[in-house]
Structure formats: structure tokens, C-alpha cells
Amino acid sequence: MEVQKEAQRIMTLSVWKMYHSRMQRGGLRLHRSLQLSLVMRSARELYLSAKVEALDLETPSTPTRCPPLSPEPMDTQEDEEEASPRAAETLARCSAHPARVGRKRRSSSLSNGVDAGLVPSKKARLEEKEEAEDASSEVPDRLLPPPAQAEGAFPNLARVLQRSFSGLLNRGPTAPPTAPPARDAKPVCRPADPVLSVLVRAVVAF
């Protein structure tokens, strides 16, 4: 549980950092985005493997606890085996959903900042808004948690993100969920508009 919680916390933090890095002066930094996505991926893997272990411990003779999902057509290699590995894999597929959907909409979260140059900025913002909505609505709909657990990862994640964005609304643009030092707060030269649009997006998304 500890491991799961920690992994979840790191995932949330990474998402926040990625979001926040878009507003930095100088634009999205490719190296930073890559590093954040690597950490997020590691955290997700750890979370899922810890979850699988927890499931194994609870019910040794596992009937499959697969949530009754219908995977999207884009999720090609679905295993048909019945076992807790399947639960893990479907969970893995589900967890990939928000990111995958996001990627489907634009070429990649990484390239967004760069290739947004090909698309006028208003359209890029619209797409981001869509992605945020999709990510949040996708998550509770598609991922039905296994009955053994009161709450799955991603409803929690959505709630945490919601809290953090409410925090954004309440406290102002520089407040992160885990309160890193104020010097993370970003700069002065950028006009207020991106911040307002962020807040608008947050409200719409949740």
C-alpha cells in the first residue's frame, strides 16, 4: 500500500509538473518533458505491479477480477488468458488510456509544444481543452475498479488533480499540490492570459 501510495503521489506530481512546464518562459522543454514522462512511466509500472501483488495476496486462487471493459480498437495486443496477469494487463491498458487518447488527438504530448507551431495557438488550446476533458471523463467511465478495492487508482488521480486545480483556482497560479518552493512559480514577463485560460480549462475539465 505504501508503495502504491508513493507511486500514485509521484504520478500526480509528474502530471502537475508537465502541465506547469508548458507555461514556462521559453516554451516546453523537450528534455524536461522526457524526464517527467520517464518518471511517470516508472511510477505507473510500480503502482501497477504493487497493485497486482496486493491482489495476489488477497485472493491466492484468483478468478479473474478483470473489470468488464471493452478495450478501444487501438489497444491491439490484448491477452486472452485468464489469470491475474490479465487483470494487470487490462489495468495497464486502462491506465494507458488517458495518455493514449491524448496522443491520438495530437501526435504526442512531447511534440505538442514543438509542433504547435504548425497550428495556430487558439486551435492548440482547444485541443488541449478537449484532451483534459477526455482524460478526466475517460478515466471514471472506463476504469471500473476491481471489487476488492474500494477505489481504483485513476478515480483517485482524477480527484487529486481536481483538488489541485481547485487549489489553483483558490490560491492562484503558483500553487502546486505538494507545495514546492515559491521559486517554481513562473515568470513575470508572460501575460496573465495563459493563466486565465488554464483556470478556465480546469473548470471546464472538472
Added chain:
Amino acid sequence: MPSHRMPSEADIISTVEFNHTGELLATGDKGGRVVIFQREPESKNAPHSQGEYDVYSTFQSHEPEFDYLKSLEIEEKINKIKWLPQQNAAHSLLSTNDKTIKLWKITERDKRPEGYNLKDEEGKLKDLSTVTSLQVPVLKPMDLMVEVSPRRIFANGHTYHINSISVNSDCETYMSADDLRINLWHLAVTDRSFNIVDIKPANMEDLTEVITASEFHPHHCNLFVYSSSKGSLRLCDMRAAALCDKHSKLFEEPEDPSSRSFFSEIISSVSDVKFSHSGRYMLTRDYLTVKVWDLNMEARPIETYQVHDYLRSKLCSLYENDCIFDKFECAWNGSDSVIMTGAYNNFFRMFDRNSKRDVTLEASRESSKPRAVLKPRRVCIGGKRRRDDISVDSLDFAKKILHTAWHPAENIIAIAATNNLYIFQDKVNSDMH
């Protein structure tokens, strides 16, 4: 050099570089300014006092720009400065921000012509009827004026953010590297450059590593090295092909599986790579270590030094406060026997490669009175704590020394501590313990 204004983010020093003789020291800051210091000639009256560095010139190198197509602001922060070898009375340097490299020429004017025939002392045209004889204007001494002018602007060469520039030993070309590509420029040609490395994948979703630093070999004009976010170094030979995507040598240390964590990949990213003056070795810096590599051995570094291994158990907190992303630089001394790098709490570390001794020193106002001898510092992890030790938990992570430089020949080092520049001379080496 303490700033006279209130310290602001624009004053944060972002790069430090000695020129090839060590006579000049250039610093760049977040506000796009370059400040050049010059070493005063040693005074004959006081032969024991070494020449000190005074401000020689200050100029605005880069301004903030806006990329309208991408709706992105381009920061004016100076990422790197590299001096060109001096070829005449003028000095030249390259300075770069995220997107544009500029060649600056620095010249001195200490004489001015006087005694014009047609103009008077103030420059007004004379009444011709008063001119009865011709004189030859003579050059008279004047107060030294340092003039800086931008001679070339190398723009639009990079889609991603420039992280390094390096002048070739041929003194005609230089390269600039961003996250995915490296370009070769001729110093006299601004409207085109040659792409010599391109690691951009066809599908950006497949991106797994980026270029973090690059440098030309000090003697072989066809060789250069670039480092990656995965901790590897690639040595490339420009004679082999026009596009050097295939490396000549790949330097990579296998990962120790026992030390794997969430953050293994981040901390293995190489933040700086420097050839030794001899050209035989390379020095790399990743988050926790500095490593010396022999060009003849690709399998692993020949030496590894722990900079601040006590941070290994604190990586999660360092991820939270973004410190884990800090990019520290490293430096060789003139004889390649000592290496130096910065750390937190305004500490910097030096490692003597021969004696294997190391020292931790602090750049602070208290310890930097003139002629003061720097006292070695110690970070205590647990157990016995000596009087002046600092505990890990009381380290100030806001005080980071990312940029350091070592004089090419003498024991003079320049340390950038946020918005202050410290220059230490002479006695530093004798304090190794």
C-alpha cells in the same frame, strides 16, 4: 562581483568562461547580458599580489524575442559563451541563447585623432577662410574605451533549445547542439549551416533520449563528442560521413541494477562533457558523480568520483523541488590533474586525480575576504559530527553552483553562485586533505 542593484532573477549567472590565455573571463546571465572581466597586469610594486580581475566590458547580448508562429517566448538567457582564439588585436566570442548564436567582436580604443583641418576640436566645420595651412592629424592618447559590436548573427538554425556550442580547433567552424540536432557553422557564413547529427525519431512518441552537451576535440578538428540524457557519450568523426548519426565510439557504463529507482534515468543524464586539455580524456557530470573517460576505452569510465552521494536517498524530495533537474558543469585544471564541479549550499568540489584526495569548499562572502584561505567543508551524514560540519538536512538547495571555470594555465577558478561571481586564486590546491 556583487551586484549594486537589488538582486533579481535577471542577474543570475548562467555561464562562465575564461578565454584561451586566461586574461579575460566572460559571464552571461539570465537577463541576456555579458560581462567581461580582465586580469590586471601584475603590479611591479607588489610582486606578491597576483593580478586581479576587474570589469572590462558589459553589453546586452540577447533580448527576449517572441516566436509568433509557435506563440512562444524565446528567453534571453545566455546558455553558453565560447571564446574564439585570438587572431589579432580584437577579441571575439560566441554567445548563445536558446535559439540564436551571436559573434561579438571586442575592440579597444585608446587613441583618438586630433588636429583635423576642416573640423575644430568640437567637430564643427571650420570657416575655410581661417584655414591658412595644412596639418596632419595626430593620434593622441585617450581614456580606454572598449567597444563591442555584433559581427554575425546565426539565427534560425534550431527548432529545439540550444544547449551547447563549441569552436573547432580549425578556428573557422563551430558547432551548436540542441536536444535533437547538431549543426556545423562556418564563422563567416550566417545564412546556412550543415546538420551533422540528427537523432529525431520519425515518430516523436518513440523518443527515448536527447542530446545534452557536445564539444569538439581540442586538437583533432574532425572529432567531436556529444552526451545524451541516457548517460552515454558518442564520439563522432566528421570524415566518416556527412551525417554523423553513426558514432565512431559509444561510451556507456552498464547500469548497476542494485541502484535502480524511479529516478535512475534522470540522474544518469549527462549534464556536461569536457575534453581534457590533452585530448586524451573526457570528463562527464551526471547528477551525483563526475566521471573520467579514456578515449580508448568505451566500456566504462576509468575514474568515478562521488560529488554528493548523500543525496541518493533524497532523490524523491529533490524531484519534488525540481533540484533533480539541475544541470551542473564540470572543469579540468590546466594540467588535467584536478577536476572541479559544483554542488549545493554554495559548495564546490575538487578531486585530485593523482592523489585521489578531494576537498569541498564554499563560495560565500564570509569566506571570501581578500587573501582569506578557503576552509575545507564537510557534509556529515550521520554518526560523529564535527564542529563545523553541515548536516545534509540543513543544506540550502537554493544555493547551487552550476557553473564553474578554471583558468587554462594557472590555479585561478571562477565560481558562479546564483548572481555572484567568486574568483579564487592560488592557494586552493594546498588545502586538499
